[in-house]
Amino acid sequence: MYKSLVIVESPVKAKTINQYLGDKYIVKSSIGHVRDLSSNQAKKRKNSKYSFSEYYEKKILIQQMGINPYKNWNVEYHILPGKEKIIEELKKIANTVDYIYLATDLDREGEAIAWHLKEVIGGDSSKFIRVVFNEITQHSIKKAFQNIGQINMHRVYAQQARRFMDRIVGYMISPLLWGKICRGLSAGRVQSVAVRIVVDREDEIKNFVSKEYWKLNINLITSKKKNIMMEVTHYENKILTLNNKKQVNIMIEKLKNQSFFITDRKDKILYRKPTAPFITSTLQQASSLHLGFSVKKTMFLAQKLYEEGYITYMRTDSCFLSSYAIKKARNYIKYFYGAHFLPNIPNIYLNTKDAQEAHEAIRPTDITITTIDQDKINSDAIKLYKLIWNQFIACQMKPEKYKSIIIKVIVDKFILHASENITIFSGWTTVKKKLNLIQNQFEDLIVSEALFLKKILPIQTFTNPSPRFNEASLVRELEKKGIGRPSTYASIITKIKDKGYLKIQNKKLYATKIGRILITQLKKYFTDLVDYDFTARMEKKLDQISDNKIFWKNVLNVFFKNFLKQFEQAKKPSEEGGMENNTIILTDINCCNCNKKMGIKHAITGVFLSCSGYNLKSKDRCKHTINLISSNDFNFIKKKYVTKKEIKRKCEKCNIIMDDYLINKNLKIYICSNSPTCIVYYIEKGKFDSPVYLSKKLYCEKCKNHMLLKTGKFGKFFMCVNQACKNTRKILSNGKVSEPKLEPIPFKDILCDKSDTWFVLREGISGIFFAAHTFPKSRETRSPFVEELAKFKHLLPTKLHYLADAPKIDEKGNKTIICFDKLSKKQYIASKKEGKFTGWSAFFIKNQWFISKKS
Incomplete structure (x- = not known):
């Protein structure tokens, strides 16, 4: 009989912890949250029977939100769908044990999960014990169970306050946006601020x-034939400013016949200290920069590493390192790198003002594990682990020591400068393998030494705006402004991307038109909601609730009172000062179907032209639309960006740059960036470059009907006009239309392993694969072996014959399997032995297979 029940969130975490606890404990997983505010699908469906005004009646609104801000924030929680069996099992075990250890994560969300578990399991409250640990290791688990405590209700209150505010914003503003702007829009207390950051940068x-x-x-050239590149920095004791080629030519003429001598040389010994160990935001930024991982992928991989026991908790804003961890790192450095790499006292890093000191930075749990076996965890997780390992070791090493040499030349009225850094001691950069590619150019130079003119190099440059955000730099900006917390960064960015307010091109974030409209309206009618300082202050208040410095319901009351005042004004008709409607802007273009005027419409899918007869009664209704192609998207496809000297058209009313869209090869439309508030537009006729997908008509490969260009949540695509067909073809990043999808091919002679079914060959975003023919009843999938494709080559389309002709085995007799390269988007083959990849692979290049072996 078990005497104690330990509950964690993740099954993987449960499995890892179970290794370190004895037979007296049973470890179970809740698989995340078990309870949330009432908002089941049945209640959501009721929305359809309410009119816009009826929805906002107090009784109905409270029913939808699951909280009552008018009655001391009464709340109604419900068990999440699918968690009933888990709760039933936990209750059953709880009745047989003496103690229940709630070992959920150590952040506010984890504290809230622990409290919800206690509430739903019920029974004797003295049986429940809170236990937290920063890492899943035997040392940490043992220490945690020796330092048990109780649920921190103040942290639970902080989580509830955040959740209640988010629920109010989402459930009250979103229907308003649907009615005023377009369906599908929503607002978030923190997400909307993140969108504003990108929109402001876009503007x-x-x-x-x-x-x-x-x-x-x-x-310049030295007497020893060394090349020295120097920059002219001053003229007549002022910083040299050259604005045009004419000024440059004048300066060149003055420098041509001068004699150059070294006037001054300064040597300084400088030190470059290592950077702090990773916190959540810096890990996301480093992962993006060095590995190319998205914020979401980074956190997913870090979660896996944490649950498997390889790293400490990955949601933290603290640079603190335990004395235990520092001691282990110093011993490792001394043994493997040498005592001369070890500082006399450990390197200590200061936290930001609002960081949680109790948490540790992200580090390896066992410093002796320098890499992880690929059989235990995937290759991307291994790369992330190595990044964390390097950062942790480097942060406890001595600074890099280098000599900075600055050379100065004064000639006539000009001053020239050049500098060079020479590494004396690599220090922490040894771990990062940082290399100085150019060294010792200046080492032998002395004052008064003659230099000989080889060439004058004028360089034309243009000032640039601030760069666009990528995911990692947006996280850095959120952190800098005090918006969000480590546990929320990934979800914030994921939500605003999925909603269509931002799009990604070449890993850069661009604000969509509907995202800009949303922020314009929120800035005007909900000033607090998208105000940087207000949102940052609210985050601090949540921290104060956690620390029992302020009462959580007081914070909610003040928030709701101010929010309600702005909301009541916004929901009024636009003529009474309420939020403006997203009205159609009529143009001079006639509809080709009914000859009515076409109008500019803004939707969550983009900007398009719609017939003004769309909203008429069914008899006279015309659904004709014309897709507009943004010049930004087209220029990106062509990789031909607007030159710096190009004059962009400005709105005569707002005096700001207009958005321009291609209607067809002969028509372009310019729309004010402030549309639909500003209705100014211009139409330009001419011959314009157009994307590849507009160059010819496209026919459906299935039913031979025309295919029309459409715009969806994830961009433009072609759809068959035959509604019964529903065939689609996506547009690739290079502007070309994707190849037709492979129709499922039955392989009735190849049976599934896990069910009484057979396979069909399908094509997905990661190439071809076998899937059970009874999908989704059976979800069994696997990659095909080459020998299987070769045996049934007659079933394959011609485009896949090259895979059937690939080597069936490697030189050691191991079978080969079809794989997919995500970077090149091409299929290749690899061999496996006993279910593991051998390192052998082959690639199809120029109509033949080339074999590659892992070194």
């Missing part, structure tokens, strides 16, 4: 006026 870039300036570099 800055769009309206940035680039200015020309020049740099003047001089290539």
Whole structure:
């Protein structure tokens, strides 16, 4: 009989912890949250029977939200769908044990899960014990169970306050946006601020006026034939400013016949300290920079590493390291790198003001594990682990020591400078394998030494706006402004991308038109909601609730009172000062179906032209639309960006740069960036470059009907006009239309292993694969072996014959299997032995197979 029940969130975490606890414990997983605010699907469906005004009646609104802000924040929780069996099992075990250890994560969300578990299991409250640990290791688990405690209700209150505010914003503003702007829109207390950051940067870039300036570099040669590149920095004791080619030519003429001598040389010994160990935001940024991982992928992989016991908890804003961890790192450095790499005292890193000191930075749990076996965890997780390992070891090493040499040349009225850094002691950069590619150019130079002119190099440059955000830099900006917390960064970015407010091109974030409209309206009618300082102050208040410095319901009351005042004004008709409606902007273009005027419409899928007869009664209704292609999207496809000197069209009313869209090869439309508030537009006729997908008509490969260009949540695509067919073809990043999808091919002679079914060959985003023919009843899938495709080559389309002709075995007789390269988007083959990849692979290049072996 078990005497104690331990509950964690994750099955993987449960499995890992179970290894370290004895027979007196049974470890079970809740698989995340078990309870949430009432909002089941039945209640959501009731929305359809309410009109816009009826929905906002107090009784109905409270029913939908599951909380009552008018009655001391009474709340109604419900068990999440699918968690009933889990709760039933936990209750059954709980009745047989003496103690119940709630070992959920150590952040506010984990504290709330622990409290919900206690509430739903019920029974004697003295049986429940809270236990937290920063890492899943035997050392940490043992220590945690020796330092048990109770649920921290103040942290639970902070989580509830955040959840209640988010629920109010989402459930009250979203229907308003649906009615005023377009269906599918929603607002979030923190997500909307993140969208605003990108929108503000978008406006800055769009309206940035680039200015020309020049740099003047001089290539000089020493007596020993060494090349020295120097920059002309001053003229007549002022910083040299060159704005055009004419000024540059004047300076070149003055420098041509001068004699150059080294006037001054300064040598300094400098130190570059290692950076702090990773916190959540810096890990996301480093992972993006060095590994190319998205924020969501980074956190997913970090979660796996944590649950498997390889790293400490990955949601933290603290640079603190335990003395135990520092001691282990110092011993490792001394043994493997040498005592001369070890500082006399450990390196200590200061936290930001709001960081939680009790948490540790992200580090390896066992410093002796330098890499992980690929059989235990996937290759991307291994790369992330190595990044964390390197950062942790480096942060406890001595600084890099280098000599900085600055050379100065004064000639006539000009001052030239050049500098070089020479590494003396690599220090922490040894771990990062940082290399200085150019060294010792200046080492032998002395004052008064003659230098000989080889070439004057004028460099034309233009000022640039601030760069676009990528996911990692957006996280850095959120952190800088005090918006969000480590546990929320990934979900914030994921939500605003999925909603269509941002799009990603070449890993950069662009605000969509509907995202800009949303922020414009929220800035006007819900100033607090998208105010940077207000959101940051609210985060601090949540921290104060956690620390029992302020009462949580007081914070909610103040928030709701101010929010309600703004909300009541926004929901009024626009003519009474309420939120403006997203009205159609009529143009001079006639509908080709009914000859009515076409109008500019803004929706969550983008900007398009719609017939003004769309909203008429069914008899006269016309559903004709014309897709508009943004020049930004087209320029990205062509990789031909607008030149700095190009003059962009401005709105005559707002005096801001207009958005331009291609209607067809002969028509372009310019729309004010402030549309639909501003109705100014211009139509330009001419011959314009157009994307590849507009160059010819496309026919459906299934039913031979025409295919029309459509715009969806994830971009533009072609759809068959035959509604019964429903065939689609996506548009690739290069502007070309994707190849037709492979129709499922039955392989009735190849049976599934896990069910009494047979396989069909399908094609997905990761190439071809076998799937059970009874999908989704049976979800069994696997990659085909080459020998299987070769045996049934007659079933395959011609485009897949090359795979059937690939080598069936490697040189050691191991069978080969079909694989997919995510970077090149091409199929290749690899061999397996006893279910594991051998390192042998082959690639199809120029109509033949080339074999590659792992070194």
